[in-house]
Amino acid sequence: GAGVSQSPSNKVTEKGKDVELRCDPISGHTALYWYRQSLGQGLEFLIYFQGNSAPDKSGLPSDRFSAERTGGSVSTLTIQRTQQEDSAVYLCASSRRAGPQPYNEQFFGPGTRLTVL
Amino acid sequence: AQKVTQAQTEISVVEKEDVTLDCVYETRDTTYYLFWYKQPPSGELVFLIRRNSFDEQNEISGRYSWNFQKSTSSFNFTITASQVVDSAVYFCALTRGGNYGQNFVFGPGTRLSVLP
Numbered sequence: 495g496a497g498v499s500q501s502p503s504n505k506v507t508e509k510g511k512d513v514e515l516r517c518d519p520i521s522g523h524t525a526l527y528w529y530r531q532s533l534g535q536g537l538e539f540l541i542y543f544q545g546n547s548a549p550d551k552s553g554l555p556s557d558r559f560s561a562e563r564t565g566g567s568v569s570t571l572t573i574q575r576t577q578q579e580d581s582a583v584y585l586c587a588s589s590r591r592a593g594p595q596p597y598n599e600q601f602f603g604p605g606t607r608l609t610v611l
Numbered sequence: 612a613q614k615v616t617q618a619q620t621e622i623s624v625v626e627k628e629d630v631t632l633d634c635v636y637e638t639r640d641t642t643y644y645l646f647w648y649k650q651p652p653s654g655e656l657v658f659l660i661r662r663n664s665f666d667e668q669n670e671i672s673g674r675y676s677w678n679f680q681k682s683t684s685s686f687n688f689t690i691t692a693s694q695v696v697d698s699a700v701y702f703c704a705l706t707r708g709g710n711y712g713q714n715f716v717f718g719p720g721t722r723l724s725v726l727p
Contacts, residue, residue: 527715529715529717534719535719535720536615536617536702536717536718536719536720537656537702537704537715537717538717539714539715539716539717542714550714552714553714583654585656587656599646599658599661600656600658600715601658602648602655602656602657603655604653604654604655605654605655
């Protein structure tokens with residue numbers, strides 16, 4: 495299928511290590527979103543990209559979090575010096591364009607479950 | 612600030628019962644959009660419906676129906692004749708309209724268990 499894919503599906507790391515999470519959006523989708531879902535919680539918006547630019551980084555919880563997108567396609571979310579509170583499922587979504595207009599619904603990937611020991 | 616509340620943390624029903632999932636939102640915007648997503652045990656969120664703030668017509672899609680009431684800032688979701696496959700976590704979400712509609716605010720979700 496041609497859905498949103500994320501890798502790895504699971505990541506266990508030690509506190510203080512850096513991790514990179516990858517998202518491959520649906521081909522042709524220009525908008526890409528990152529969310530975090532902590533255990534038993536709703537989704538927390540982190541950042542979104544329109545093309546390669548990130549107009550809204552307001553959701554990034556600290557300066558240890560960064561994200562980039564190259565070629566208007568693949569995006570990488572990097573967490574530096576991981577902490578135990580970073581443990582969560584990180585979800586990526588893409589849409590044809592940014593914004594809630596019709597036909598711009600977000601398609602979600604399966605997520606990356608990050609566990610920080 | 613925008614906020615979405617789903618007061619029901621968990622609901623259990625027996626198959627074929629009707630069930631309503633509540634969603635109450637807060638926003639100062641006049642133009643906004645509301646969404647429902649389903650997250651089955653497999654984990655991937657599935658889009659169910661989008662409503663804009665100017666369209667208060669209720670919508671029905673098969674066994675699913677949505678009741679949008681601006682007067683009470685609610686966007687409730689009803690599943691008629693529930694089935695085991697409806698078991699999932701359901702999220703209500705809100706976003707601003709226009710060029711600002713990128714930051715989706717999700718509610719905490721309601722876990723629905725449909726028992727056979």
